[in-house]
Amino acid sequence: MMKTNNLILQTATKILLFVIVLFSIYMFFAGHYEPGGGFIGGLMTSGAIVLLLIAYDIKTVSKALPFDYKKVVGVGLLFATGTAAGGLLFGKPLLTHWFTYVDLPLLGKTSLHTAVLFDIGVYLVVIGTTMTIIQTIGESE
Amino acid sequence: MNSLIVLPLLIPLFTGTILIFFAKNTLTQRWISAAGSILMIIVSLWLAATVYNEGIQTMNLGNWEAPFGITLVSDMLSALLVVTTSLIGFVCLLYSFRYIEKEREEHFYYPVFFFLLLGINGAFTTGDIFNLFVFFEVMLMSSYVLLVLGGTKIQLRETIKYLLVNVIASALFVIAVGYLYSVVGSLNMAHISVRLAEMGQSGIITVIAVLFLIVFGAKGALFPLYFWLPGSYYAPPAPVLAMFGALLTKVGIYSIARTYTLLFNQDVGFTHGLLEVLAILTIIVGVIGAIAFSDIKKIIIYNIIVAVGVILFGVATFTQESLAGSIFYIIHDMNIKAALFLLIGIVIKITGTSDMTKMGGLIHRFPALAWTFFIAAAALAGIPPLSGFPGKVLIISSGFANGNYWGAAVVLLSSLFVLFSAMKIFMNVFWGKPETYANQEKVPVKWLLASPAILTVFAVLFGFGTEALYPVIMNAAETLSNPEIYINAVLKE
Numbered sequence: 142m143m144k145t146n147n148l149i150l151q152t153a154t155k156i157l158l159f160v161i162v163l164f165s166i167y168m169f170f171a172g173h174y175e176p177g178g179g180f181i182g183g184l185m186t187s188g189a190i191v192l193l194l195i196a197y198d199i200k201t202v203s204k205a206l207p208f209d210y211k212k213v214v215g216v217g218l219l220f221a222t223g224t225a226a227g228g229l230l231f232g233k234p235l236l237t238h239w240f241t242y243v244d245l246p247l248l249g250k251t252s253l254h255t256a257v258l259f260d261i262g263v264y265l266v267v268i269g270t271t272m273t274i275i276q277t278i279g280e281s282e
Numbered sequence: 283m284n285s286l287i288v289l290p291l292l293i294p295l296f297t298g299t300i301l302i303f304f305a306k307n308t309l310t311q312r313w314i315s316a317a318g319s320i321l322m323i324i325v326s327l328w329l330a331a332t333v334y335n336e337g338i339q340t341m342n343l344g345n346w347e348a349p350f351g352i353t354l355v356s357d358m359l360s361a362l363l364v365v366t367t368s369l370i371g372f373v374c375l376l377y378s379f380r381y382i383e384k385e386r387e388e389h390f391y392y393p394v395f396f397f398l399l400l401g402i403n404g405a406f407t408t409g410d411i412f413n414l415f416v417f418f419e420v421m422l423m424s425s426y427v428l429l430v431l432g433g434t435k436i437q438l439r440e441t442i443k444y445l446l447v448n449v450i451a452s453a454l455f456v457i458a459v460g461y462l463y464s465v466v467g468s469l470n471m472a473h474i475s476v477r478l479a480e481m482g483q484s485g486i487i488t489v490i491a492v493l494f495l496i497v498f499g500a501k502g503a504l505f506p507l508y509f510w511l512p513g514s515y516y517a518p519p520a521p522v523l524a525m526f527g528a529l530l531t532k533v534g535i536y537s538i539a540r541t542y543t544l545l546f547n548q549d550v551g552f553t554h555g556l557l558e559v560l561a562i563l564t565i566i567v568g569v570i571g572a573i574a575f576s577d578i579k580k581i582i583i584y585n586i587i588v589a590v591g592v593i594l595f596g597v598a599t600f601t602q603e604s605l606a607g608s609i610f611y612i613i614h615d616m617n618i619k620a621a622l623f624l625l626i627g628i629v630i631k632i633t634g635t636s637d638m639t640k641m642g643g644l645i646h647r648f649p650a651l652a653w654t655f656f657i658a659a660a661a662l663a664g665i666p667p668l669s670g671f672p673g674k675v676l677i678i679s680s681g682f683a684n685g686n687y688w689g690a691a692v693v694l695l696s697s698l699f700v701l702f703s704a705m706k707i708f709m710n711v712f713w714g715k716p717e718t719y720a721n722q723e724k725v726p727v728k729w730l731l732a733s734p735a736i737l738t739v740f741a742v743l744f745g746f747g748t749e750a751l752y753p754v755i756m757n758a759a760e761t762l763s764n765p766e767i768y769i770n771a772v773l774k775e
Contacts, residue, residue: 211390215300215302219300222296228345234341234343235285237344
């Protein structure tokens with residue numbers, strides 16, 4: 142492939158990456174009570190990684206983020222199914238969630254919800270799937 | 283509340299997930315998958331026993347009350363199908379250990395295999411029409427992977443066809459569910475049934491019923507939507523073919539049986555009349571294919587289509603007796619189709635071809651293989667006292683009792699042609715002058731034969747044990763023919 146001068150893209154990516162990832166984490170925690178959640182959070186994070194892939198190349202990115210994305214899918218599935226099945230241990234049906242409110246310093250009244258654990262699973266599965274697809278297509282070229 | 287009902291779904295999900303981490307270690311994968319599928323058999327048998335003794339089991343997911351949340355419902359029919367699925371899953375898995383190449387094993391064959399089982403068991407267990415769609419998708423996604431895994435030319439070509447047909451059918455499925463929801467305002471099947479009974483017969487419901495028939499007909503290979511099946515099922519290796527042939531089309535048939543007994547039972551003259559005509563045409567088309575080809579895979583594949591017709595003819599007749607016949611026959615057919623596909627898989631591995639005119643004399647070298655095939659073929663045709671017989675007797679006799687002489691006669695005659703097609707394989711492949719094949723020493727015939735032999739033994743036991751199984755099957759048929767039992771169990775009124 143022709144070598145292009147993408148200094149601007151690379152410099153901008155270094156800053157934008159953190160903005161996008163931070164925003165995706167914000168969207169992730171906004172979920173459940175407001176629009177957001179694991180799915181779009183995961184998509185956004187993988188969007189950030191894709192930007193990195195465009196600005197640099199697959200080798201550099203896989204050196205910086207040495208994950209086997211197929212296993213990320215596995216970990217995500219374990220989180221999601223584990224949370225779903227957790228209710229069974231307490232004699233409740235599958236997918237029953239539990240939550241409480243606690244007072245945290247700085248944050249104030251915060252709700253702790255098992256749905257977050259489930260959402261972490263969704264988040265990881267989405268990142269894993271998207272990145273596996275993109276890497277597979279990218280590597281074959 | 284009993285959490286047993288959800289275990290046949292959770293076990294394959296967990297097993298499949300754990301297997302992802304051991305993708306490169308085939309030996310570990312085999313042990314984990316064998317353990318997972320044995321656990322599935324135990325749990326599903328336990329579930330079936332519980333359903334038989336204590337009645338229909340339900341679980342409201344997420345603790346949301348019945349018509350509002352998603353409900354899993356396990357009545358006798360779904361429990362029996364889950365048992366059969368788990369058994370066939372285990373047997374196909376054993377067979378895969380020595381049949382599937384290492385490349386396939388390393389590329390997520392086993393995890394996807396378990397996700398397929400999850401989808402099938404889920405479709406049999408769910409009591410929510412939209413959730414049925416979701417489990418259909420889980421099942422189809424896994425089947426796409428299993429179909430294309432290996433990447434040979436024929437696989438790629440057939441996967442595109444299979445994908446197109448199923449994507450279109452799935453889109454229609456969602457549309458049909460949308461129509462139904464806009465009419466009755468509920469997705470819980472028991473609740474839909476109550477609402478439909480309150481509304482009485484009307485044109486729009488008949489339209490929706492036919493739309494569902496098109497959707498499930500495309501998945502279950504009903505005439506005229508069977509066209510994709512002979513090509514697509516021809517492509518994958520034998521254990522995958524056995525899973526597809528034994529289980530996937532049966533999910534479509536189960537869905538027709540469920541919706542046409544529980545939901546669309548108002549305008550029976552039209553909807554079930556249409557189903558009956560289509561079932562008979564399906565049988566005729568399947569029989570023509572089965573006797574026309576000289577390729578052993580194709581012959582057995584067309585026999586799937588014959589069975590689809592026979593089972594749905596029983597559903598269309600819509601009496602308790604005919605439904606019992608259909609249930610007998612669907613379980614028999616899942617079992618025996620898996621056995622036959624696994625058997626011809628061994629034959630293909632030995633001879634290196636699937637054209638039976640190029641084979642001959644295998645009985646001299648492999649007598650056990652030949653006689654297992656003979657028994658399985660006889661069971662397929664429904665020769666008493668083997669397993670195909672009780673189902674067919676009930677279907678045909680209730681067909682005659684309802685004055686449907688032509689349909690019952692077609693079912694009766696079809697058995698003759700099925701027997702002819704199976705015996706044609708037996709005579710061409712196993713009789714005749716023994717030939718030597720390059721691969722015949724390398725194939726682990728003893729190990730591979732164990733799987734279909736287990737299923738054939740079940741076919742024999744199923745035939746001889748009909749008397750013992752009769753109350754269980756009648757229990758299942760009673761729930762199908764009296765929707766009130768199902769509704770009361772789900773809505774607890």
